[in-house]
Amino acid sequence: MAHTKPEWSCLSGVKIVDASQLLPGPHATSLLRQLGADVVKVEPPGTGDPTRLLSPQLFAQLNRGKRSVALDLKTPAGKAAFIELIRDADALVEGFRPGVMARLGLDYATLAEVNPRLVMCSISGFGQTGPYAAAAGHDLNFLALGGYWSVPVQVDDKVSRPRIRLADYAASSHAALGLTAAIFSARASGHGQHLDVSIHDCVMAWTAPAAWTAREYVERPLESPGVMPENDLFETQDGRHLALGILENKFWLNLCEAIGGDFPALLDERFANRAGRQQQKREVNALLARIFTTRPLAQWMATLQRFDLPVSPVLDARELFDDPHVQARGMVRKLAVDQTIACRFPVQFSLGLPDEDDAVPLLGEHGE
Incomplete structure (x- = not known):
């Protein structure tokens, strides 16, 4: 299926170079691509984005309709090709630890000399500054340090692992919003900027208001007004x-x-x-x-x-997709080509939003 861009979208004609991997960056750029942007995914030769191996279905969901270019950014040829991609791009998204792009000679100051209106969005666990900036981490770490479990919510409160990668999705959503504002500011002014997206900060944006109140109830969490005895999950006779x-x-x-x-x-x-x-x-x-x-x-x-x-x-995975409301809203498209699904953009526009390109790019399919 060819991707038809929405004629009404201000993102049609926007070019984004996506050098990020795993979930936060690719999800942010997939949202913008669904709204009309052209996304060029830059991957390391040989293996590509690790998500290709970790979860091919997740990779497909995050990268349908993107173009894939395989470049070794550690080589002069790869770096030169990358700079050519940047020359006419509106934005660059990268997800390396702080300092990596500078060591590659591809920091924002260098790239801005090539393209002054470039918006560079750096998504990292703890941001470009601060005592944790260089620390390793994944979703659970950012939730733990971002106060996700600091807010009491149940009479019999439990610390348990969330079922999806909440921190990563929080960051990708904020990054997509920030990119949209910065791209059109740059188009108007001719001057880009560097966006520092901390996954930890994005978790804090959600947790801080409730956590601030929870400070008063650390020793007696049951007394927190957020703990509501009739607002909870309850087990039924059949274990559901x-x-x-x-x-x-x-x-x-x-x-x-x-x-x-x-x-x-x-x-x-x-x-x-x-x-x-x-x-x-x-x-x-x-x-x-x-x-x-x-x-x-x-x-x-x-x-x-x-x-x-x-x-x-509480629906199980089979029940979820058979649910009449899920089917009526049409958020999920089943793809016959590989027996997987594609999720439509979760906002319905009255002017319509064409379905995305179903093609999952092969590594380096659009150039090396």
């Missing part, structure tokens, strides 16, 4: 789970209407309003946990979905 997202008191009243007849303990006057439930967190949470273990998930959903309640089944 449901998500109960009660926040407003009207939803508690609706829950009592739905099942209070069968479970009269819910009707305790102490639990009738939010303030009362916050004072009895362990009791309320334990009561709900006991209640939900009395029936299987399907039976609970059949009962609760008849009422206006923020309740959802």
